[in-house]
Amino acid sequence: MPTTLFDSKVIQDAVTAACRAPSLHNSQPWQWVYSDGQLRLFLDPSRVMDTDQSAREALMGCGAAIDHLRVAMAAAGWKTHVEYFPNPDSSNHLASMSFGPIDYVTERDRLRAQAIWTRRTDRLPFSAPTEWQSISSIWAGGMHGNSVRIDTIPTDLLPKLTDAAQIAESIRLYDSAYHDELHWWTAPFEKTEGIPHSALVSAAESDRVGIERVFPVVHRPERRSEIPEDQAMILLLSTDGDSREDALASGEALSAILLECTMVGFATCTVTHLTELDETRKLLQSLTRPEASPQILVRMGVVPVTEKAPQPTPRRPLSEVLRLRAFD
Structure with missing residues (x-):
């Protein structure tokens, strides 16, 4: 097992970066513990949505945090070794991580770590991404040991995604528990x-993005009016199964994609409401891989370079999500 030779600030900084990972409604369903030379990640069941009964989306958020952690540690000069689901008697113990020094930190390591701090979820319409082929080759064939497949939704099938979004909204029109959660978060x-309200969109802005989850709308002057219709490229992440391991792996792959897109200047938005319902999951299956389990959609595209980025979305204090015990 690799030996850790750093002080607590290295772990604190890396966990702070890991907690910038996206999670459903920014619920941040993770708890970290450092002890005995290992960093352990636990699912916090108190932060799992009532409408996420299997905790699939919470696990994806934790998977994204693992990859963020790995990226942050690499930039600090440490390779992360991950043991998944190490304790069969504790289903919420998702991973144990140990660390070993790496020979040198590359410029790419540094850029990926910087992308953690500039990535954000953008729910406004996008222009079509440029240089698409150069970045899509990075995940061609899959990610996370090829257990997560990435498909680009062909342009001629995008109207079917819009149909799926309308179906999802219709099914949940009178689902009070679902709407109560949206209003709470x-x-x-x-x-x-x-x-935060700064990350929400107005009704007119929402109408220009056909596959977005419908959140409570905000009232403000319409933004990005020079993009009359969303031209985002849509990725679908899917797995062969639908286990807890698959959900965690999907989150790690999601993090890798979001950071790669951020590095090349693409805006991104994660879309999960179409994979929350059996009806719309089956529709997604019909578009790409009938034998696979759809996990996450990602919108990506280009936004005006002169546009001022909003403030980062909030995160819980480190003292609430990380417990430090004696360092070896």
């Missing part, structure tokens, strides 16, 4: 979690 009084 977009409440303006929360300062360390949830989706």
Whole structure:
């Protein structure tokens, strides 16, 4: 097992970066513990949505945090060794991580770590991405040991995604538990979690993006009016199965894709509401791989370079998500 020879600040900085990972409604469903030379990641069941009964989306958020952690540690000069689901008696113990020094830190390591801090979820319409082939080759054939497949949705099939979004909204029109959660996680009084109003869109802006989840709308002057219709490229991440391991791996692949896109200047938005319902998951299967389990959609594209980026979405204090015990 690799030996850790760094002080607590290295772990604190890396976990802070890991917690910039995206999660459903910015719920941040993770708990980290450092002890005995290992960093352990646990699912926090108190932060799993009632509408996410299998905790699939919470696990994807934790998977994204693992990859963010790996990227941050690499930039600090450490390779991360991950043991997944190490304790059969504790289903919420998702991973144990140990670390070993790497020979040198590359410029790419540094750029990936910087992307953690500039990545954000953008729910406004995008222009079509440029230089698409150069970046898509990075994940051609799959990611995370090829257990996560990445498909680009062909342009002629995008109207079917819009249909799926409308079906999802129709099914949930009178689902009070679902709407209560949306309102809770977009409440303006929360300062360390949830989706801030600055990250929400108006009704007119939402109408220009056909596959977005419908959040409570905000009232503000319409933005990005020079893009009359969303021209985003859509990726679908899928797995052969639908296990907890598959969900965690999907989150790791999602993180890798989001950071790669951020590095080349693409805006991104993760879309999961179409994989939350059996009806729309089956529709997604019909578009790409009938034998696979759809996990996540990602919108990506280009936004005006002169546009001012909003403030980063909030995160919980490190003291709430990381427990430090004696360092070896």
